[in-house]
Amino acid sequence: MPAATIKFSTVQEVESFLKEDSSKLYFNKKIDLSAERTPFLNHTCLRIKDPAKSIPFYTDILGFKLVDTKRFPEWKFDLFFLSLNKDLTPKDIFNTDGILELTHNYGTEDDESYEVNNGNDESKGRGFGHICLTTFDIQAMEDTLISKGVEFKKKLADGRQKDICFIYDPDKYWIELVCYGNRENHLLEKELLISKSLGNQFNHTMIRVKDPVKSLSFYINVLGMQLLEFKHHPNANFTVYFLAYPQANASSLPPRRTREGILELTHNWGTEDDAKFSYHNGNDNPQGFGHTCVTFADASRVCSQIDEVYGDKVQWAPKWGEGGMKNIAFIKDPDGYKVEFVNQQGV
Template structure:
């Protein structure tokens, strides 16, 4: 998307279901449903990963300004990086077999990856995904009960903004900036004046990436990974379309959920042979991946390999890398998707 995106209303249920069925069954690129995904109630979009320069600065930013809690810290000194897992408070938080918070057992987790030494390198800067020629990843989004109150508090605390509520035409969304320049969309899940406002705390609502070809991407995420199309919004004047996918098909409004993937398509990119987005994993690095967790990732990965073979790329096949019990699959744009078991102990 070329500009800060528009927040839009969900489709009427009948249109949404019609479009979902059409895309899931008529996809040319990925026509076969993977049963281990489409028939799996344990699947969730667990976390989104971004690289950071200074963990002390980033952890303070997310815990102090948004009330996130550090639910996991995994150290890999031999590979010279640490992982920090943050979540908004959840009660109860599932436990793994060690009695620790199972960071892979819920949706709405933010993973911050720190490569040792970046905090002391004055020239190091992450790629936030929104600057040419390295656009790809767009933003993460937090939904909350009162966006005006939250934005006022953030501004009083010195948080920088890409877009304030008062900027532009869309007065109900804002974009804050984290210490590395990543965009954080802020919106309220209390959106109807006819409904009494609720306070369910903050939610890690979605992660946005830009895509080249929606037919390929929607086929991949629906037929291969079992996601459902929750919302589609077309903006003809600006020539882009937004697709929201996830595993939570409850009647709860899309903006009141966690674990959603937003795909942004700028019209015409699918017809440009040499066009591609930056995935965040080539230099300059920034965005890392989204992660799916489920009860039996081995069965899912093996079925994908059996059905699609060489037509789907893998960063690491299941259980083949240095870190066991996980895989990294690549979507049509080359973005990485980690696949892990619930309860994984690294």
């Protein structure tokens, strides 16, 4: 059944389809994660050209905290782990969500011809879209960023949507800024009214997907995520789906815009019917977006479960125990984006 013919209107309809019509899905069996503690959509990895520019941008301008730096001179790269609103120590990095990992490959800062693929340039290949920060007072955030000389892709006054804006980071990655405070349409959105600041949040990471049914079945049935909500935009012919991991205190979770650890899948209608169409996964040249990362209490056990259920239907790159680092694995989603698996106690 082509994805374009499926007119989902509620999350329950999607969940029912993934169960009742599982015979029509490529990823048609749900991995049992009941033995796991709560998994986390832990971090998003972006490659950067020059850490001397990117780290101050994220810390001094956007307010992230540099939690840890892991250096791998034998492989000629460094990893910088940042958190926006949590006070963390290095040992806490993989036991939470909302982490940004910036990867620097040695020498790129001295190469005038080197450019990161930000995922939004047709000439380099589109795929990854943006990361998103949410805030209580979006006008105050825009004013502050303007005063600091930040380059905007879209200001609040531009376009139809007046409560979001976009900025560029030093590598031209898009960063979406969204308001969660005093939203006038909170009743329409079935959200609580947030009348005081809860701080800024690293809310979500957006990637574009070719076939939403295949991608939803992967992230829900294989990786155990939960669909929070979705929105059709018929005027622009696309749909966005927001997923996250169920939390222990799910009954008291705040609205989606005030959370961290969310994945947004964007489907531009019709791509699923084009056999020649594909998105850039960020790891083919020219590179940019690296991966998202899920952390588990026992990542090795989860890898074994997936192997047992799906075998050759999933692609590892590499499998657990087979890469240069033996205590991580990478699995590819239907569009070839990489998802890293790591233990919550760290690597």
